[in-house]
Amino acid sequence: MTDRGAAAGERRRSRTVNAALLLPASAWFFFLLIVPLIILLVFSVGARAPEGGYTPALQLDNYLELPTRAAAFINTLWMATAGTILCLLVGYPLAYYLATRAGTKRTLLLILVVVPFWTSFLIRTYAWMSILGNNGIPAIVEALGFGHVTLINTPAAVMIGIVYNYLPLMVFPLYVSLERLDKRLLEASKDLGAGRIGTFRQVTLPLSAVGLLSGAILVFIPLMGEYVIPALLGGGKVFFVGNALVDLFLQSRNWPFGSAASIGLIVVILLAVSLYLWLGSRGRVEREVSLL
Amino acid sequence: MTLGTGRPDRGPAVDRAGRWVDGAFRLEAVLIYLFLYVPILLVVIFSFNAGERTGELRGLSMRWYEYAIGDAFAMGALRNSIGVALWTSLLATTFGTLAALALQRVPRVVRAVFDVLIYIAIIIPGIVIGISTLIFFVNLFGFVNPWLAYVWSVGGLGEPPVVQKGLHTVIAAHVLFTMAIVMVLVRARLSGMDRSLTEASFDLFATPLRTFFQVTLPQLAPAIIAGALLAFTFSFDDFIIANFTAGPGQPTLPMYIFNSIRRGITPEVNAIAAMVLMVTVTSLVIVALIYRRQARQGGAFGASEGAPILEGDVA
Numbered sequence: 001m002t003d004r005g006a007a008a009g010e011r012r013r014s015r016t017v018n019a020a021l022l023l024p025a026s027a028w029f030f031f032l033l034i035v036p037l038i039i040l041l042v043f044s045v046g047a048r049a050p051e052g053g054y055t056p057a058l059q060l061d062n063y064l065e066l067p068t069r070a071a072a073f074i075n076t077l078w079m080a081t082a083g084t085i086l087c088l089l090v091g092y093p094l095a096y097y098l099a100t101r102a103g104t105k106r107t108l109l110l111i112l113v114v115v116p117f118w119t120s121f122l123i124r125t126y127a128w129m130s131i132l133g134n135n136g137i138p139a140i141v142e143a144l145g146f147g148h149v150t151l152i153n154t155p156a157a158v159m160i161g162i163v164y165n166y167l168p169l170m171v172f173p174l175y176v177s178l179e180r181l182d183k184r185l186l187e188a189s190k191d192l193g194a195g196r197i198g199t200f201r202q203v204t205l206p207l208s209a210v211g212l213l214s215g216a217i218l219v220f221i222p223l224m225g226e227y228v229i230p231a232l233l234g235g236g237k238v239f240f241v242g243n244a245l246v247d248l249f250l251q252s253r254n255w256p257f258g259s260a261a262s263i264g265l266i267v268v269i270l271l272a273v274s275l276y277l278w279l280g281s282r283g284r285v286e287r288e289v290s291l292l
Numbered sequence: 293m294t295l296g297t298g299r300p301d302r303g304p305a306v307d308r309a310g311r312w313v314d315g316a317f318r319l320e321a322v323l324i325y326l327f328l329y330v331p332i333l334l335v336v337i338f339s340f341n342a343g344e345r346t347g348e349l350r351g352l353s354m355r356w357y358e359y360a361i362g363d364a365f366a367m368g369a370l371r372n373s374i375g376v377a378l379w380t381s382l383l384a385t386t387f388g389t390l391a392a393l394a395l396q397r398v399p400r401v402v403r404a405v406f407d408v409l410i411y412i413a414i415i416i417p418g419i420v421i422g423i424s425t426l427i428f429f430v431n432l433f434g435f436v437n438p439w440l441a442y443v444w445s446v447g448g449l450g451e452p453p454v455v456q457k458g459l460h461t462v463i464a465a466h467v468l469f470t471m472a473i474v475m476v477l478v479r480a481r482l483s484g485m486d487r488s489l490t491e492a493s494f495d496l497f498a499t500p501l502r503t504f505f506q507v508t509l510p511q512l513a514p515a516i517i518a519g520a521l522l523a524f525t526f527s528f529d530d531f532i533i534a535n536f537t538a539g540p541g542q543p544t545l546p547m548y549i550f551n552s553i554r555r556g557i558t559p560e561v562n563a564i565a566a567m568v569l570m571v572t573v574t575s576l577v578i579v580a581l582i583y584r585r586q587a588r589q590g591g592a593f594g595a596s597e598g599a600p601i602l603e604g605d606v607a
Contacts, residue, residue: 014397017394018394018397018398019394021390021391021393021394022390022391022394022395022398022402022406024383024386024387024390024391025387025388025390025391025406025471025475026391028387028464028467028468028471029406029409029413029468031428032425032428032464032465032467032468033409033412033413033424033468034409035428036424036425036427036428037424039424039427039428039431040420040423040424040427043427090324093317093320093321094320094321094324096317097317097318097320097321098321101314101317102321109321111580112325112328112329113324113328115573115576116328116329116332118525118572118576119332119568119569119572119573120528120529120546120549120565120568120569120572121529121531122529122531122546122549122550123332123335123549123565123568123569124331124332126335126549126553126561126565127331127332127334127335127565128331129553130334130335130338131331131334164327164328164331167324167328196309196313221415221417222417222418224417225417225418225419225420225532227419227532228531228532228550232553242417242419242532245419245420245423246419246532246535249423249426249536250535250536255427258423259423259427262419262420262423262424265417265420266416266420269415269417270415273415
């Protein structure tokens with residue numbers, strides 16, 4: 001056999017090996033991601049069978065009906081955005097403290113932020129049910145003579161649950177970007193006469209923008225599909241798209257409308273993430289320009 | 293002043309405002325740690341409640357632990373969850389690692405397609421994965437079952453088997469997105485790997501298989517372990533996907549906990565929660581110790597190997 005033949009045989013064998021290695025992952029992606037998403041699209045233009053489920057049809061009624069759930073979409077977008085901003089406001093000072101001022105204890109302190117994230121999401125949310133419930137903080141407030149307050153089953157309770165559960169996702173990328181920040185730049189800024197706030201605004205904040213952006217995305221995306229927190233802490237009064245979807249698929253069994261709502265949710269998430277990324281890239285360009 | 297722990301706001305003379313700012317940061321940190329840990333601590337304390345209700349603490353006892361351990365439904369759910377998480381972790385890590393290895397060596401188009409698929413699998417919320425998997429399996433079973441019935445009746449084999457939702461459908465759905473996470477971690481590790489070692493191994497006449505097991509695999513180990521841990525945790529923790537894809541009468545532990553909370557809070561849930569917390573924290577400490585030991589020993593596990601877990605955490 002010639003050298004060229006051997007090389008061709010080698011290439012063919014390597015291609016077979018690669019295909020074999022990719023086979024299980026491809027099968028999973030195809031049957032459990034692509035096919036289901038296509039079925040979701042097909043269902044979304046179908047009609048609800050009388051006994052629930054799906055009958056074939058070709059109509060846009062389900063999409064035209066989506067505005068009836070506009071409240072859930074708007075509420076989800078608003079709560080997810082507010083939750084992301086709140087996580088940022090609470091998380092940034094902590095990440096800054098850990099990265100620049102915590103000294104030798106900072107690894108331990110960082111691990112302590114991340115540990116709750118590894119414990120059960122459901123249990124962490126459950127913990128707040130008793131605290132915010134009428135025997136928890138409201139009872140203490142009342143005993144102190146401040147009158148009656150209701151916390152559980154309000155948007156405020158859901159927001160507390162959101163910050164509690166998602167804070168680690170925000171702090172970690174922020175910490176990474178702040179930790180990498182060259183401390184000499186801060187000194188330079190100070191030497192050049194910038195005050196504390198000026199240094200923060202013109203040096204620290206722009207240089208931690210990458211961490212800020214990835215933290216925001218990491219918090220925002222899963223928040224858009226949130227179900228457990230509004231279900232447990234919102235008590236059916238604070239409605240997310242996730243709660244509407246569970247209702248549509250498992251209770252009222254209106255699968256075609258539920259499929260249309262799922263597609264709507266995916267589209268909203270993609271749009272929001274594109275907006276984030278666009279804002280991020282624009283910010284970066286502006287900074288580069290201003291540095292020139 | 294060392295650069296790593298530099299305190300940018302402290303000049304030679306610590307002014308009053310500087311101390312005030314420092315104190316404010318410290319206070320915020322203390323409040324956040326209280327915020328993070330007090331609720332978890334309360335769950336554990338109330339799990340020792342001797343009383344019937346969760347609201348008030350009436351003496352300490354282990355009765356709710358005994359009750360939870362004796363509860364066949366709760367323990368069945370725990371077994372289901374452990375089984376699902378182990379299978380998910382095993383399959384996701386294997387498939388993800390194999391694919392990551394192949395993706396280094398395929399044409400750019402194939403790689404781009406997989407990049408998009410990984411991106412979609414990670415960005416789609418769990419609830420949509422649960423829904424689409426549910427629809428897929430309902431369609432699949434609706435198609436397969438009549439055929440099975442037909443074949444069995446033609447063959448005169450008696451009662452035909454019926455495939456339906458169960459723990460396997462939960463595993464299938466969990467493997468999809470955990471596999472994507474493993475691929476991200478392993479590919480990140482592969483791209484940072486030293487190629488010359490593999491080449492050296494080939495130059496020394498090692499077979500590809502031997503090179504893989506003695507050179508590539510040990511270098512990939514931290515990413516693979518991190519991926520396996522993440523897959524296990526996500527799977528063990530997941531409620532929403534399991535809620536859509538689990539078969540009737542086969543709840544996972546999060547499903548069991550969610551449904552008991554919905555029925556009304558009992559101290560039993562606290563006991564189960566406390567046990568889960570203890571297991572999680574113990575395993576975290578063990579993992580941390582292993583990483584620390586390996587970091588100290590150096591070698592293939594560099595000192596920065598604590599990072600993949602945390603990074604994976606965020607991915």
